[in-house]
Amino acid sequence: xxKIFIGFISLGxxxxxxxxxxxxxxxxxxxxxxxxxxxxxxxxxxxxxxxVIIRTAEATIIIDPADLLLESDIEKLKVLGADLxxxxxxxxDHFGLASALEIFKATQAYxxxxxxxxAQLRGKIxxxxxxxxxxxxx
Numbered sequence: 001x002x003k004i005f006i007g008f009i010s011l012g013x014x015x016x017x018x019x020x021x022x023x024x025x026x027x028x029x030x031x032x033x034x035x036x037x038x039x040x041x042x043x044x045x046x047x048x049x050x051x052v053i054i055r056t057a058e059a060t061i062i063i064d065p066a067d068l069l070l071e072s073d074i075e076k077l078k079v080l081g082a083d084l085x086x087x088x089x090x091x092x093d094h095f096g097l098a099s100a101l102e103i104f105k106a107t108q109a110y111x112x113x114x115x116x117x118x119a120q121l122r123g124k125i126x127x128x129x130x131x132x133x134x135x136x137x138x
Contacts, residue, residue, distance in 0.1 A: 067096035
């Protein structure tokens, strides 16, 4: 599989890493969840619109899943686990409150969101001990 090198500057992925897209024939969430990324690989699953799930050997990050995940998809993520659930803004193709709460309930992922989304989530997703409440600026 051809590897393209990209650099990440945040989320604990500092430095260059190898990017290995899942082949089109394997673009289903079950195959993505069962794939094991190597120590220098990043696996990316495109949800549609702007939603993606990113996996490395160390972390799983869900970005802007909106309402694109079915209940069966969320169950797969429950088994896989997620470390971070990230919302860039509150448009319907990026964020859905009911879906966000279901994904959080299944994965217990740390949630990062822009202030408008954070306001909708505040009080519904508890802060983690030693970490600020979702959306709070320190």
